Amino acid sequence: MQSDLKKILSQSIAFWTFRILSLAVMGILFSILGFIIVKGIGVVSWDFITKMPEDGMTKGGIYPAIIGTLCLIAGSMLFAFPIGVMSGIYIFEYTKDSWYRRFVQLMTANLAGVPSIVFGLFGMALFVNKLGFGDSILAGSLTLGLLALPVVIRTTEEALKAIDNSYREASYALGATKLQTIKRVTLPMALPNIITGLILSIGRVSGETAPILFTVAAYFLPKLPTSVFDQVMALPYHLYVISTSGTNIAESRGMAYGTAVILILIVLILNIIANIIRRFLTKKYKTN
């Protein structure tokens, strides 16, 4: 009887500890977001996102940084998405469990674990200096694209893995070739999952600072880029400079809060879209 009581007591102590700690985690995480959003939402206005920075980046808006980040997202996805999806298809659909598959998978895993600053170093050495692109959208996009590549490959693989083999076999049984099966059966089925992965990698790319430090980011450049060889401002780098090394850190604090809110909003919106697609997808499979 007493040992039963002890058991129950220790269980409830343990579970309450977990409950409180997990609530604390949620509390910390929510308070970080809440703090920044509460302080910064007042700064965010139509003018803030459509005007050039003024007065040593203490007033005005962050329009060029937003455009810069959009350029980098577009550039990096243009590079990473086709290559990533194609290599995901190749690895999953074409290679058997061979040394090549294991080797590529090991390399992909390794690439995913490389710190972002190392991508920055590499991008600077190869794209900026060796290939002579200079600090440019091209160099920055390629660097960010390499960073997103393993994410896209992995999502594609996972998406293809999730499709039941009976669909492929049914297609083959009807006389379809491998390519036809991929084009008509597996790829359309995997597409929503792949797109979810794409959206999440856009989120990652939009917030990365270290890879763009030496490949594209401009400290202050109140004009829009006209070619892929131009430098641009970018949101995360902008937040970094105005919160640490701006000409007047105290006065640009409001701008910093506003920029942080925009960055959080981008990630938030992308996550919501990804979740909607995912939910839509699971529903669709359930009804089938």
Add this chain to the structure above:
Amino acid sequence: MRLLLVLVKPLPLTVIKKILNKTIEGVLMLSSTITTLTVLLIVLFLFKEGVSVFKESPLDGDNVIVLNNQNDVNHLSAADIKKIFDQETTNWKLVGGANDSILLFTFNDLSNYFSEEELGPEFEYLPHKMDSLIEANPGMIAVFSKKYLDKNHKSKVATIDNISPKTFLLGKEWFPTANPAVQLGVLPLILGTLYVSIVAILIALPIGLATAIYIAEVAHPKIRAIYKPVIELLAGIPSVVYGFFGLIVIVPLIQKIFDLPVGESGLAGAIVLAIMALPTIITVTEDALRNTPRAMKEASLALGATQWQTIYKVVIPYSASGISAAAILGIGRAIGETMAVLMVTGNAAVMPHSLLEPLRTIPATIAAELGEAPANGIHYKALFGLGCILFIITMVINIWVETISKRRVNR
């Protein structure tokens, strides 16, 4: 005519299809090779630049160190030179010479010794004058550009070691722009990185583990449905935002609580990194916990064990390798994290003594200094050397995690 017709006759459809299929397969294979190629290119570029630091002399530019011919010292290390020119070492005895005090000469002292007429309008008499000056002062050490060295100089040029892997890895001083000799010891940076990352994991692991157990085993599915997407969202928040939060909230808080002159410290970095590592640790641990076969759990419950006993006697031991993978992965992320750490640790490249003092990590050093290092100079190469160290550390961690998860699958 008939031959031509044969040539013009289109290839059979099946052949065209076959060629098309093979082409597409080739393109797909090419793109998957790009990933592999990228890793190899990263290794190539990083290590080519990084290793070339060992071919460099620590002396700045084309300078030479010139000594009196009678001086017993022929050879000086970078650390010796720094100490001499910082006037910490003032006697030749300390660097293996005779008991004689050291007399410094740098280019700034030029006007103390010679007038402008003596040197000539284009310093054409300088080499000769320098040579006789050094010969007249037995204790003199002079640093100047190679082009002012007299062709038949009587004074001797000291030999200086190139940067060696040993001094690079074990050197305790990081002054990459010091004059006349740069000091490239990365030990404080390596220790700073490990220090901050390990403390961060020590903070994050117990909390993350508790949260993961709660989500995987205890929480109602509805609560789980709230927790999961929030944690995923937080994994996606850019590190610069966490760094910004650390800068405006955690740094002042630490300054206030511990009554420090500056709040930027290793502790601030560790706390920010712990917060950032939480989503990774929770997600990976939870996945591992949920992989426990249902039959094992039910067997334990059927034997009369409580849910909590089942968790710590069955579920946790079963998923131990997954939990350790989460911890290692968390450390890996923390080691490579750049921006947040750069913003809150204060970036003092000194040997870390206490968590309440500013320190500096490898990624933060690269981010802070690469912009100012001239391309292909010694400082630039040293930063690539740091990149190599970082790459090796994270590579080892990745392979480690990979083997741990493979062990789990095999069981």
